[in-house]
Amino acid sequence: MSRLDPPRLSRRSFLSLASLGSFFAALGTAAAGIFRLPNPAVLPGPVRRFKLGPPEQFSAGSETAFAEQNLVLFRDDEGFYAISSTCTHLGCTVARSKDGFACPCHGSRFDSKGSVIGGPAPRPLPWLEVSRAANGDLIVSADNEVPEDTRYRV
Amino acid sequence: MAEAATREFLHNLYELPHTVKDACFRLGKTPESEREESQATFHNLFLHIHSVRVHVRTLKPTLTFGLGLMATASFVITIITGVLLMVYYKPSTDLAYQSIKDIHFTVSTGRFIRNIHRWSAQLMVLVVLLHMARVFFTASYKKPREFNWLVGLGLLVITLALSFTGYLLPWDQLAYWAITIGSNIANSPREFTDAIGITKFFDPGGFQKRLLLGANYVGQDALIRFYVLHVFVLPLALVTLLGVHFWRIRKDGGLAKPEDPPGGLAEWGGERRPVFQPLATKTYGLMALVKGKRPPVNRGPENTVMSWPHLFWAELSVFMVTVAVTLILSFYYDAPLKELANAAIPENPAKAPWYFLGIQELVSYSAFTGGLLIPVIVVVGLALIPFLDRRPGGEGTWFGTNNERSVFWQSLFFACAVTVGMLAFTVNYGWLRNWFPNIHQLWIIAINPGSLLVAIFAAWSLFILKRKDAVRLSAVSLFTCFLVGFTLLTYFATVHRGPNWHFYWWPSQWPVH
Ligand code: HEM
Numbered sequence: 001m002s003r004l005d006p007p008r009l010s011r012r013s014f015l016s017l018a019s020l021g022s023f024f025a026a027l028g029t030a031a032a033g034i035f036r037l038p039n040p041a042v043l044p045g046p047v048r049r050f051k052l053g054p055p056e057q058f059s060a061g062s063e064t065a066f067a068e069q070n071l072v073l074f075r076d077d078e079g080f081y082a083i084s085s086t087c088t089h090l091g092c093t094v095a096r097s098k099d100g101f102a103c104p105c106h107g108s109r110f111d112s113k114g115s116v117i118g119g120p121a122p123r124p125l126p127w128l129e130v131s132r133a134a135n136g137d138l139i140v141s142a143d144n145e146v147p148e149d150t151r152y153r154v
Numbered sequence: 155m156a157e158a159a160t161r162e163f164l165h166n167l168y169e170l171p172h173t174v175k176d177a178c179f180r181l182g183k184t185p186e187s188e189r190e191e192s193q194a195t196f197h198n199l200f201l202h203i204h205s206v207r208v209h210v211r212t213l214k215p216t217l218t219f220g221l222g223l224m225a226t227a228s229f230v231i232t233i234i235t236g237v238l239l240m241v242y243y244k245p246s247t248d249l250a251y252q253s254i255k256d257i258h259f260t261v262s263t264g265r266f267i268r269n270i271h272r273w274s275a276q277l278m279v280l281v282v283l284l285h286m287a288r289v290f291f292t293a294s295y296k297k298p299r300e301f302n303w304l305v306g307l308g309l310l311v312i313t314l315a316l317s318f319t320g321y322l323l324p325w326d327q328l329a330y331w332a333i334t335i336g337s338n339i340a341n342s343p344r345e346f347t348d349a350i351g352i353t354k355f356f357d358p359g360g361f362q363k364r365l366l367l368g369a370n371y372v373g374q375d376a377l378i379r380f381y382v383l384h385v386f387v388l389p390l391a392l393v394t395l396l397g398v399h400f401w402r403i404r405k406d407g408g409l410a411k412p413e414d415p416p417g418g419l420a421e422w423g424g425e426r427r428p429v430f431q432p433l434a435t436k437t438y439g440l441m442a443l444v445k446g447k448r449p450p451v452n453r454g455p456e457n458t459v460m461s462w463p464h465l466f467w468a469e470l471s472v473f474m475v476t477v478a479v480t481l482i483l484s485f486y487y488d489a490p491l492k493e494l495a496n497a498a499i500p501e502n503p504a505k506a507p508w509y510f511l512g513i514q515e516l517v518s519y520s521a522f523t524g525g526l527l528i529p530v531i532v533v534v535g536l537a538l539i540p541f542l543d544r545r546p547g548g549e550g551t552w553f554g555t556n557n558e559r560s561v562f563w564q565s566l567f568f569a570c571a572v573t574v575g576m577l578a579f580t581v582n583y584g585w586l587r588n589w590f591p592n593i594h595q596l597w598i599i600a601i602n603p604g605s606l607l608v609a610i611f612a613a614w615s616l617f618i619l620k621r622k623d624a625v626r627l628s629a630v631s632l633f634t635c636f637l638v639g640f641t642l643l644t645y646f647a648t649v650h651r652g653p654n655w656h657f658y659w660w661p662s663q664w665p666v667h
């Protein structure tokens with residue numbers, strides 16, 4: 001072997017490399033652990049299933065806004081449906097306007113069925129699942145989306 | 155014998171003030187020679203981050219306008235007032251609003267301290283941006299200062315994060331809705347992943363939002379996270395990085411400056427400074443050895459003056475000016491406090507603090523492009539500047555290379571015209587969604603007034619590159635466009651956007667609701 005050949009890895013430098021490697025592996029694991037903690041396993045917050053009262057309370061053709069629950073409940077000839085009033089752009093609460101809904105934050109506009117007609121909102125307002133409790137009250141599950149034009153018949 | 159000890163004791167008692175003073179201050183008197191002046195500098199923990207002598211150009215107010223120092227000063231002010239506010243502030247959704255109200259209305263000097271905290275924080279953002287602009291236009295990011303430019307960018311990001319996290323703490327309507335919007339911007343990669351239908355498998359947006367809020371909405375978990383970031387994590391990070399920033403200024407050989415003309419002595423206050431004469435007892439040639447293009451070894455430090463007192467007077471006056479400005483602002487203007495946060499009724503218009511309003515305008519075209527893509531492009535672009543523009547020249551001089559000034563003015567007018575035109579068009583004619591209601595979201599993400607502005611600015615700087623054949627000039631044109639775009643969008647969203655984000659000529663025309 002000529003002197004110009006690169007020297008083989010000596011035992012000493014092999015061990016140093018190995019220990020350095022384990023150091024960085026430990027560092028990486030620690031970093032992963034650090035980021036694991038603030039990522040919540042269970043999301044806090046109330047269950048977003050709202051009891052809205054007996055169906056008879058809402059006449060056909062009516063619409064009722066529930067501000068606390070961020071939704072609007074409609075009843076037409078075919079049945080009940082609920083539309084979320086949380087803007088799909090950046091989460092402001094939309095208000096009822098002449099032709100549907102309007103968002104105060106960046107001017108998104110939706111028609112009365114929640115489809116986007118202007119502004120930056122990327123998606124229509126979600127339609128929410130309507131069902132009934134054992135005592136007959138209407139329930140809206142704000143975490144469950146249903147396809148547009150789904151009605152709940154009583 | 156006993157008498158001698160008594161006398162010694164009494165003598166020591168008499169000398170007490172002097173001996174305590176000598177123990178605290180190593181020099182123990184006002185320095186009288188250059189040697190003592192240098193000792194005063196490097197024997198003191200807080201002063202020794204300065205070199206003992208500074209170049210006279212560094213002290214010229216028009217080189218830096220003291221902007222970096224002013225940022226430091228306003229940061230110190232926010233730290234002091236912030237600790238005072240912590241005495242009464244309670245980071246809980248039930249108590250936060252009331253505690254701020256207490257601070258504002260009942261705590262003695264509470265309102266004044268709160269105002270100072272608020273205005274010096276805003277001053278800091280403004281001044282950091284201006285500082286960055288001065289470093290850019292004096293080409294002070296060039297070798298060997300590339301790294302410090304990156305450190306500075308880190309400082310800019312942390313400064314913005316500090317004010318973002320602080321904005322939530324009062325838990326009023328403004329806070330609640332601005333942070334709801336802000337955290338949904340963190341969620342906005344969903345706009346993209348939804349558009350191509352992969353959110354189920356890959357959802358970086360949701361992950362970022364959960365990390366920030368600890369929940370799906372702005373509530374107690376978000377408040378405590380923001381509080382921890384605001385009062386501990388981010389200030390600590392800023393102080394650490396600031397230490398690196400200052401250390402690098404020293405190691406990079408002080409502030410960037412052009413080569414001294416050979417042999418000549420600069421004028422300083424009307425007199426010519428004598429060449430420095432080392433004392434026989436002690437040399438400090440080595441102490442001044444720093445990594446510069448030419449370490450001043452074997453060379454008299456011409457054109458330099460003692461840091462004590464010249465630099466320290468200058469620094470002290472910048473601190474005084476900063477304090478004065480914040481005090482005056484805080485005396486006349488109160489920090490806002492709206493009604494208690496209410497998740498059912500959004501503030502209308504819900505405006506972020508002024509330095510985020512440019513982004514808010516962009517977000518009103520597309521959340522993903524305006525809130526994330528363009529800011530990331532801007533920060534990465536800024537970070538690349540010193541590595542793409544590497545030809546030396548112009549360091550430490552405003553508009554120091556050929557044609558810089560004219561390219562600056564041309565770009566200024568160009569960018570103004572393009573930005574104003576784009577805004578006027580958008581306000582009058584709307585955008586894709588208004589013309590084609592069923593258009594796919596991907597089109598809007600890709601083509602909107604914000605992304606078009608970025609593309610036009612990039613094209614302009616390429617045009618300058620070709621036409622002027624100088625990388626620095628191309629960088630100048632792009633940076634100028636960025637500054638103009640930022641300023642005009644901020645102005646536009648502040649003054650001309652009202653309820654429902656509609657255009658109004660003046661806020662006085664906003665409908666009453
Ligand atoms: C919290 C924010 C910051 C503080 C407190 C700060 C502070 C300072 C100070 C006191 C100086 C000395 C010269 C002067 O006053 O201009 C300085 C120089 C410098 N800063 Fe910053 N800075 C900050 C942010 C930034 C940013 C955002 C950048 C750029 C992206 C930057 C890049 C630099 C560079 C490259 C120098 C050396 C300039 C030269 O050699 O002439 N800094 N900084």
Ligand code: FES
Nearest residue numbers: 087089090103106
């Ligand atoms: S949140 Fe509704 S338009 Fe932005």
